[in-house]
Amino acid sequence: MDSTNNYALAQIHANLARPGTCYFAHEQTTGKGQRGKSWATEKDANITMTVVLTPSFLQLFQLFQLSACVAVATYYFLSKYAGASMAIKWPNDLYWRNNKIAGILIENVIGKRKKGPTTWNWAVIGIGVNVNQTKFPTAIKNAGSLKQITGNEFDTVALGKELCECLDQTYKKLMNEGFETIHSEYGNLLYKKNEIVKFKRLNRVFAATVKNVNESGQLVIEHGIEERLDFGEVEWVL
CATH class of the missing domain: 3.30.930.10 (Bira Bifunctional Protein; Domain 2)
Structure with missing residues (x-):
């Protein structure tokens, strides 16, 4: 099928x-x-x-x-x-x-x-x-x-x-x-939790620490400030 x-x-x-x-x-x-x-x-x-x-x-x-x-x-x-x-x-x-x-x-x-x-x-x-x-x-x-x-x-x-x-x-x-x-x-069980990883948003690549995922499903990261990301907002750069 x-x-x-x-x-x-x-x-x-x-x-x-x-x-x-x-x-x-x-x-x-x-x-x-x-x-x-x-x-x-x-x-x-x-x-x-x-x-x-x-x-x-x-x-x-x-x-x-x-x-x-x-x-x-x-x-x-x-x-x-x-x-x-x-x-x-x-x-x-x-x-x-x-x-x-x-x-x-x-x-x-x-x-x-x-x-x-x-x-x-x-x-x-x-x-x-x-x-x-x-x-x-x-x-x-x-x-x-x-x-x-x-x-x-x-x-x-x-x-x-x-x-x-x-x-x-x-x-x-x-x-x-x-x-x-x-x-x-x-x-x-979150992948790369408490590790610094790279993300891509639009044409900009930036590094941030993966902290958690909140109850709404937003990824919580830190890069000088704490930020909550919606699905589709960034891509992982691995």
């Missing part, structure tokens, strides 16, 4: 989707990444899947709570195989040291009312994990995979099921216990 997110969205619009369903592809021809980027993947080599949820207990302004929930769940899944060198790179990539192992893309189906707030009808959660792939396009400079880290070949379908279980557990924690614990976990 072209994209598991596209397929899931089509199922939703055809009234065929059920909350909690996972769509898994052995081959994805035009996978989606953040900010319009593509997700390159070999046939039968990786996890390319989408889970659809109806987060009725959240409002749209709380979207980061779901994003952090998915990132934390994916971290715990990956750390079983890749160890403590895994980290969450703000806002929603998973890195092993300086190599990107997984990415998350959440798309939303919004409902409009004549009166009252806009409703968040569906969250379409795309997760891509590099599992057995060892060669990547030259344009992708920092990709890595579980096979490269461990030297082992994996059953991608079995891993996909395991990832779904991790997501289910973390989602239930968010639903039943609130965001405080997951937000704390996200902050503790």
